[in-house]
Amino acid sequence: MAALDLNAIRAVIEGRLATELALAPAIPVVFHNMAYTPTPSSTWVQCQVSFGNNNYVTMGTGAGASNSVIGVAVINIFSAKGVGPGASLIVAKRIRDLYVRINTSGVRFDPPIGPEVVATPSPEGYFQTQVRLTFETFEDL
Amino acid sequence: MAFFRGEQGSVKFDDAGSTTATIASTRSWSMTIEKDVLETTALGATYKSNVGGLIAGSGTVELIYTASSADETNVFIKAANTATDQGVAAFELFLDTTGTKKISFVGLITSADYGATVGELEVITCNFVTSGTITTSI
Numbered sequence: 001m002a003a004l005d006l007n008a009i010r011a012v013i014e015g016r017l018a019t020e021l022a023l024a025p026a027i028p029v030v031f032h033n034m035a036y037t038p039t040p041s042s043t044w045v046q047c048q049v050s051f052g053n054n055n056y057v058t059m060g061t062g063a064g065a066s067n068s069v070i071g072v073a074v075i076n077i078f079s080a081k082g083v084g085p086g087a088s089l090i091v092a093k094r095i096r097d098l099y100v101r102i103n104t105s106g107v108r109f110d111p112p113i114g115p116e117v118v119a120t121p122s123p124e125g126y127f128q129t130q131v132r133l134t135f136e137t138f139e140d141l
Numbered sequence: 142m143a144f145f146r147g148e149q150g151s152v153k154f155d156d157a158g159s160t161t162a163t164i165a166s167t168r169s170w171s172m173t174i175e176k177d178v179l180e181t182t183a184l185g186a187t188y189k190s191n192v193g194g195l196i197a198g199s200g201t202v203e204l205i206y207t208a209s210s211a212d213e214t215n216v217f218i219k220a221a222n223t224a225t226d227q228g229v230a231a232f233e234l235f236l237d238t239t240g241t242k243k244i245s246f247v248g249l250i251t252s253a254d255y256g257a258t259v260g261e262l263e264v265i266t267c268n269f270v271t272s273g274t275i276t277t278s279i
Binding site: 056057058059060061062064065066 | 170
């Protein structure tokens with residue numbers, strides 16, 4: 001038992017997505033703090049993992065105590081503009097199916113939120129939808 | 142002035158009444174010590190008077206289910222469902238992490254509430270009563 005390895009949690013989330021989107025039809029995926037220049041009108045995915053509230057779960061301040069750590073993975077799906085949402089929703093389904101109510105490597109995912117249409121895409125020139133995955137893991141000291 | 146927060150507490154238990162072990166994943170505990178009151182008001186008195194009588198304690202330990210096995214935590218959550226309980230289990234309820242501020246007593250677990258609710262951690266609530274001396278080293 002040890003303090004949480006944040007990169008291990010991030011790897012669980014990002015690795016799962018990278019593996020899925022490498023399958024045919026492969027879709028480029030970019031993560032936090034990475035440079036990426038998308039091909040115009042292409043479909044691509046951006047995944048941003050953030051950690052949020054940490055809470056006491058059990059008594060104790062040292063060995064044997066547990067904390068709850070929650071976070072969110074915001075997954076933006078970009079697809080060609082002006083051709084409807086179909087392509088975006090196909091990708092969104094792959095992503096939802098990948099995380100919905102699973103508990104893997106100690107990371108438990110809630111039912112996904114979205115895909116929601118983003119009114120002002122960033123970057124511009126794409127149709128953007130967003131799937132948000134709230135997750136929880138436990139830190140056992 | 143020292144103040145304490147709940148996470149500094151803990152619970153130890155041993156069903157055989159000897160060496161206590163920490164109950165894992167304890168979320169809370171509470172205990173009430175009650176004293177019987179015997180009225181000694183004299184005839185004609187204006188005000189009532191009382192003296193203390195027998196003392197007993199009862200309380201609750203709330204813990205999160207972790208599927209632990211072969212340890213005192215597992216014994217603790219199953220203790221209400223054991224036959225011929227002689228009431229010899231040792232309890233220690235700690236108020237701080239140094240392990241010196243505690244309420245200790247012998248007693249027995251009288252009930253356990255188990256439950257599972259969608260979206261929430263599974264919690265087991267065990268209720269106990271004391272049997273004999275209660276030591277308040279607090």
